[in-house]
Amino acid sequence: MSADTDLWTVAVIIGLTLITVLTRTLFFISSKPWHLPHWAQRGLQYAPIAALSAVIVPELVMTQGQFIQNWQDARLFAALAGAVWFFWHKGQGQAVLGTIVTGMLVYLPLHLGLGW
Amino acid sequence: MTGVAMVNSGLSTFEALLMGVIVFAGSSQLAAIPLIAAAAPMWVVLATGFCVNLRFVVFSAHMRPYMMHLPLWQRLLSGYLTTDLSYVLFTRRYPQHGGTPEQLLAQQAYLAGNSGVNWLAWVGCSVLGVLLARLIPMAWGLGFAGILALLGILFSLASSHLRWVSAGVSGAAAVAAFALPFKLNILLAIAAAVAMCLMLEASREAAGPGPP
Numbered sequence: 001m002s003a004d005t006d007l008w009t010v011a012v013i014i015g016l017t018l019i020t021v022l023t024r025t026l027f028f029i030s031s032k033p034w035h036l037p038h039w040a041q042r043g044l045q046y047a048p049i050a051a052l053s054a055v056i057v058p059e060l061v062m063t064q065g066q067f068i069q070n071w072q073d074a075r076l077f078a079a080l081a082g083a084v085w086f087f088w089h090k091g092q093g094q095a096v097l098g099t100i101v102t103g104m105l106v107y108l109p110l111h112l113g114l115g116w
Numbered sequence: 117m118t119g120v121a122m123v124n125s126g127l128s129t130f131e132a133l134l135m136g137v138i139v140f141a142g143s144s145q146l147a148a149i150p151l152i153a154a155a156a157p158m159w160v161v162l163a164t165g166f167c168v169n170l171r172f173v174v175f176s177a178h179m180r181p182y183m184m185h186l187p188l189w190q191r192l193l194s195g196y197l198t199t200d201l202s203y204v205l206f207t208r209r210y211p212q213h214g215g216t217p218e219q220l221l222a223q224q225a226y227l228a229g230n231s232g233v234n235w236l237a238w239v240g241c242s243v244l245g246v247l248l249a250r251l252i253p254m255a256w257g258l259g260f261a262g263i264l265a266l267l268g269i270l271f272s273l274a275s276s277h278l279r280w281v282s283a284g285v286s287g288a289a290a291v292a293a294f295a296l297p298f299k300l301n302i303l304l305a306i307a308a309a310v311a312m313c314l315m316l317e318a319s320r321e322a323a324g325p326g327p328p
Contacts, residue, residue: 057287
């Protein structure tokens with residue numbers, strides 16, 4: 001599928017780039033020493049994982065805005081297989097890559113073969 | 117991999133290449149893709165990307181003493197190019213900052229070389245992914261690999277009990293509030309999870325020192 005380039009998406013991409021720069025250099029910008037308030041420092045511990053989970057979980061358990069009605073869904077088994085791989089190989093270099101590969105090895109046969 | 121996910125979500129080849137080359141942050145790209153595909157408002161996409169990227173703020177606070185002798189544009193460039201991997205390798209190689217001018221130069225050279233190789237590999241793979249993705253039918257659902265990648269990154273961030281609580285609250289809230297317009301369920305879920313964890317932390321501290 002080939003989509004057309006539109007200005008809105010390009011603007012979003014440029015915005016994301018500025019966010020990459022801002023978050024990676026926030027403490028390099030000012031030459032004066034400064035600190036975040038305590039609650040913000042603690043919040044930084046929890047916001048990234050919350051953001052990932054908020055994006056992932058609906059993509060796993062919902063279809064067209066509805067909670068899935070049966071367990072025969074390739075995504076659930078793929079995520080489970082990926083999780084098992086990750087915690088089995090935790091601490092080794094390529095655990096994330098293994099999660100993707102294992103998950104897809106479960107996903108593709110179920111999705112293409114059985115139509116789940 | 118991210119290249120494949122970008123094309124499968126309906127980005128044009130130009131958009132996917134541009135995103136891979138300039139955004140240069142896999143996790144925020146992958147998180148933004150479903151939101152862009154769902155036509156969420158720009159500020160929701162950017163706010164979500166910002167939250168995913170907040171871990172870099174912690175890195176930048178740590179890296180600050182290594183950087184401040186450089187001019188501003190070099191600090192911004194080095195910071196922009198420092199990914200999770202470069203950060204981990206750099207701080208492992210140089211646990212102490214500062215030193216003689218030669219040592220500072222060596223640190224800078226190490227970081228620049230590391231980030232440079234990393235950038236080339238990332239951009240090369242992104243371009244390859246975008247081009248190869250054209251050859252694979254959409255029906256295969258390869259875009260799902262992007263979700264699995266995010267799942268792996270989530271697991272690697274889950275380093276404490278409260279971080280698991282954050283992921284659990286956020287995931288449940290994002291599903292429960294799915295009917296909200298403009299993908300606001302994502303931001304609501306993040307806010308609820310962070311607020312919950314901060315309250316749990318505060319009540320732990322109030323209870324006094326106990327078992328960790």
